[in-house]
Amino acid sequence: MLSADLYKHNRNAFVRYLISRNIARFSNTAYYIYFMWEIIANYHSVFLVSLIPGFSMLGYFIIAIPEGSIIDKYDRHIIYIAVNVLMVITYSFMFFGRGLFIIYAVDFLSSMFMWVISDDFRALTKEIIPADHMAKAQAADQFTSGIFTLAGILLGGIFIFMRYYSVYTILIGISLLAMGMVFISGTIRVSHRSLVKNGFGGTIKIIKNIIPFLLLTMLLNGLFVALDVFASGLIYIVMHATSIYYTFFIAGFPAGMLVGGLISMQSFFKGYLNSNKLLAFYVFIVGGIFVLISFNRIPILDGIGTFVLGIILAFINIYIETMIMNSIPSSITGKFNSLTAMFSVSASPVMAFVFGYLSKFLYFPYIITIVGIIMVFTSLIVIQIMDSFNKAMKKVEQENPELF
Numbered sequence: 001m002l003s004a005d006l007y008k009h010n011r012n013a014f015v016r017y018l019i020s021r022n023i024a025r026f027s028n029t030a031y032y033i034y035f036m037w038e039i040i041a042n043y044h045s046v047f048l049v050s051l052i053p054g055f056s057m058l059g060y061f062i063i064a065i066p067e068g069s070i071i072d073k074y075d076r077h078i079i080y081i082a083v084n085v086l087m088v089i090t091y092s093f094m095f096f097g098r099g100l101f102i103i104y105a106v107d108f109l110s111s112m113f114m115w116v117i118s119d120d121f122r123a124l125t126k127e128i129i130p131a132d133h134m135a136k137a138q139a140a141d142q143f144t145s146g147i148f149t150l151a152g153i154l155l156g157g158i159f160i161f162m163r164y165y166s167v168y169t170i171l172i173g174i175s176l177l178a179m180g181m182v183f184i185s186g187t188i189r190v191s192h193r194s195l196v197k198n199g200f201g202g203t204i205k206i207i208k209n210i211i212p213f214l215l216l217t218m219l220l221n222g223l224f225v226a227l228d229v230f231a232s233g234l235i236y237i238v239m240h241a242t243s244i245y246y247t248f249f250i251a252g253f254p255a256g257m258l259v260g261g262l263i264s265m266q267s268f269f270k271g272y273l274n275s276n277k278l279l280a281f282y283v284f285i286v287g288g289i290f291v292l293i294s295f296n297r298i299p300i301l302d303g304i305g306t307f308v309l310g311i312i313l314a315f316i317n318i319y320i321e322t323m324i325m326n327s328i329p330s331s332i333t334g335k336f337n338s339l340t341a342m343f344s345v346s347a348s349p350v351m352a353f354v355f356g357y358l359s360k361f362l363y364f365p366y367i368i369t370i371v372g373i374i375m376v377f378t379s380l381i382v383i384q385i386m387d388s389f390n391k392a393m394k395k396v397e398q399e400n401p402e403l404f
Contacts, residue, residue: 014125014129014137019144019181022148024175024178025152026148026152027087027091027174027178030152030156031156031167033153033157036049036232038160040237046356050352050356052103053348054352055108057352059108059109063112063116064115065339067115068119071120071123076123080124083116087110087113087114087117088179093105093106122337134322135318135322138317139318141261146260157243160243205396205400209396210393216382217320220375220378222347223374226355227368234293239298245303248303251306252310256312257317259310278315280380282315283316292372293372294372323390
């Protein structure tokens with residue numbers, strides 16, 4: 001089947017999986033936003049707030065290796081359904097109260113399952129979307145992710161003004177909807193599925209050749225979590241602003257990603273998504289915006305800053321995700337995603353705890369300043385690292401054709 005025909009045939013299935021994944025993201029984001037504010041308002045502790053992103057990332061770090069093997073071994077559609085059922089059960093734990101233990105436990109489990117859904121979605125995308133349509137699929141992913149994450153943030157803001165017992169019933173309902181979107185799989189024709197089932201040995205052959213790239217993603221993810229940790233503190237403690245400004249600040253990211261995804265879908269922008277020099281420039285700009293946010297004391301300007309960050313983050317994500325999806329063989333997609341995510345994501349819970357702990361000794365806006373400066377210097381080595389990734393993948397394909 002021709003690439004265009006294959007894409008047209010699978011497009012509806014891709015859209016269902018995409019919307020289902022984003023509905024799950026919608027509920028997970030609303031929970032995250034609501035309790036980040038609840039904790040800072042009730043306990044006035046940046047450290048206790050930092051445990052929310054910390055436990056969110058820790059859940060994936062624990063599940064990463066087993067879920068990668070499961071995704072590659074079993075029916076990815078069935079996995080999609082099963083994990084959404086587990087999400088419903090997890091949100092049901094809130095029937096037992098709103099103590100910190102329950103808050104952190106639900107945060108840990110729901111985020112862990114959300115990561116599995118995302119990895120399963122990526123593996124399914126690799127199977128059903130032809131390589132020459134992957135950039136289009138990734139742009140649609142960024143665009144819709146922006147919409148649903150923005151909606152989740154707004155819902156989290158609404159939750160702040162609602163009674164607690166309304167929260168978990170809505171989250172359970174949303175999770176049931178996410179499951180219903182893909183309950184019937186429909187007819188799918190596979191584009192990328194290897195007949196050879198490779199274990200972790202094949203994955204390691206690739207990973208050991210792209211260590212600089214993995215270290216780069218680990219560094220950027222670890223540094224970026226600073227805004228998650230300190231967002232509520234910046235608005236509530238430093239600027240003495242209301243939750244409306246906090247919601248606006250957080251909403252800037254997905255709103256920017258929505259715009260960035262929309263721009264990336266336009267034909268004129270395709271040339272700007274495949275440039276290592278531009279990628280380095282994007283990282284440089286991100287660092288500069290972090291510094292500006294750390295010094296700014298006008299709440300609405302911070303929201304504008306996160307909006308611009310969201311646009312740039314969409315460009316970065318589309319470029320990197322498309323490159324990875326087109327480079328990695330389908331037989332190890334799940335295992336590759338899980339192992340590489342351990343590099344990129346592992347820094348996030350560690351740095352969330354570190355940032356929260358450092359805030360006891362150092363005025364936390366200064367920590368954001370330091371993070372921005374580190375990102376600026378990191379941009380100087382991005383081009384070299386991305387070039388080394390492309391060379392390494394060509395070398396692996398030549399030396400290990402059986403993987404592909």
